[in-house]
Amino acid sequence: MTEFVVSMRPGLTLTLVALALAALLGIALWFDDARAKRRAERKAAERQRLRERAQAGLPMEKTSDIEFIWSDAMRSMESLQDQLKENLRSLENKLKDERQEVEMKVETLKSLARTNRLPLTLYEIYEGLRHFNRKNEEAQAADMVWHGKIGITQVDVVDAIGDPPGYEIFFIMDDESYLLVGRHHRYSRTSFIELSLVDRDNSKLATVRVRPDADGRSLLADAVITIRSGPWIQAMLSCRAKMDVRAQEVNLMAAHADVERLKENFQIQATPPSP
Numbered sequence: 001m002t003e004f005v006v007s008m009r010p011g012l013t014l015t016l017v018a019l020a021l022a023a024l025l026g027i028a029l030w031f032d033d034a035r036a037k038r039r040a041e042r043k044a045a046e047r048q049r050l051r052e053r054a055q056a057g058l059p060m061e062k063t064s065d066i067e068f069i070w071s072d073a074m075r076s077m078e079s080l081q082d083q084l085k086e087n088l089r090s091l092e093n094k095l096k097d098e099r100q101e102v103e104m105k106v107e108t109l110k111s112l113a114r115t116n117r118l119p120l121t122l123y124e125i126y127e128g129l130r131h132f133n134r135k136n137e138e139a140q141a142a143d144m145v146w147h148g149k150i151g152i153t154q155v156d157v158v159d160a161i162g163d164p165p166g167y168e169i170f171f172i173m174d175d176e177s178y179l180l181v182g183r184h185h186r187y188s189r190t191s192f193i194e195l196s197l198v199d200r201d202n203s204k205l206a207t208v209r210v211r212p213d214a215d216g217r218s219l220l221a222d223a224v225i226t227i228r229s230g231p232w233i234q235a236m237l238s239c240r241a242k243m244d245v246r247a248q249e250v251n252l253m254a255a256h257a258d259v260e261r262l263k264e265n266f267q268i269q270a271t272p273p274s275p
Contacts, residue, residue: 109227109229110224110227113206113208113224113227114222114224116236116237116240117240118206118208118224118227118236118240119195119208119209119210119219119222119223119224120210120219120222120240121236121239121240121243122180122197122206122208122210122236123193123195123208123210123212123219124243125152125169125171125180125239126169126180126182126193126195127212127216128143128146128147129143129147129152129155129169129171129180130157130167130169131157132155132157132169143155146246149242149246150239150242150243150246151173151174151235151238151239151242152172152173153171153172153173154170154171154172155169155170155171156169156170156171157169157170158170160181164183164184164185165183165184166181166182166183166184166193167181167182168180168181168182169181169182173235173239174235174238176199176200176232177199177200178197178198178200178205178232179198179199180196180197180198181195181196182194182195183195183196190211191211192209192210192211192221193209193210193211194207194208194209194225195207195208195210197232199230199232203228204226204228205227205228205230205232206224206227206228207224207225207227208222208223208224208225209222209223209225210222210223
C-alpha cells in the first residue's frame with residue numbers, strides 16, 4: 001500500500017501544480033477584466049463629461065478633447081449613415097416586391113381584357129353610334145333595332161369639347177347608364193382613338209386605345225391603358241357575346257341573299273322550316 005501511494009505522488013504533484021497555475025491564470029484574467037472595465041467606465045465618464053461641455057457651449061480644455069468630440073461625432077454619423085442605408089435597402093426591397101406584384105396583376109388584367117376583346121367591343125359601340133345624330137329618323141330607328149339586340153337603348157351623342165376632337169356617347173345598357181368618350185389623336189406617323197368608359201357616378205371604368213384600319217371595320221392594334229373591376233365587366237362580356245351572334249346572323253343572311261334573289265326571280269315560295 002505504501003508503495004502504491006508513493007507511486008501516485010508524482011501524478012498528484014503535477015495535478016496540484018496545474019490547478020495552482022489555473023487558479024493564478026484565472027485571478028490574472030479577473031484582474032485584467034476588472035481593469036478593462038474600470039478603463040471603459042473612465043472613458044465613458046470622460047466622453048459624457050466632454051459631451052456635456054460641448055452641449056453647454058464650454059470651451060475644450062485640451063486639443064485631445066476637441067479631437068475626441070469630432071471623432072465621437074464622426075462615429076455617431078457613421079452609425080447613423082449605416083442605419084439609414086439599411087433602412088433604404090429595406091425600403092428598396094419592399095418597393096421592388098410591391099412593384100413586381102402590382103405589375104403582375106396589371107398584366108393579368110390587361111391580358112384578360114384583350115383576350116375578351118374589350119377594346120374591340122368599345123370601338124364597335126363607339127363607331128356604330130358616333131354618327132347617330134347625323135342620320136335620318138329611319139336610319140336612326142334601324143340603328144336602335146340593331147343596338148337593341150345587343151342590349152343598348154336610349155342613345156345620345158354630342159361632340160366632345162376640347163382637343164383632340166371626338167364624340168361623347170351616352171347610352172343605357174342592361175338598365176345601367178354609361179358614357180363613352182372618344183378622342184381622335186392624329187400625328188404625322190400614326191393615329192389612334194382613345195376610348196374611355198365612364199359610369200353614372202363619373203368614375204372611369206376603362207380606357208383603351210385602338211388603331212382601326214382605313215375602312216374602320218377592324219383593328220390594326222389595341223391596348224388597355226386603365227381598367228377597374230366591377231359589374232360592368234359582365235355587362236361588356238354579355239354585349240360582346242351578343243355582338244358575335246349578331247355578326248354571324250348578318251353573315252348568314254348575306255350568304256343567303258342569292259337564294260332570296262332566286263325566289264324573287266322565279267316566284268318560288270319556299271316551304272317554311274318545321275318547328
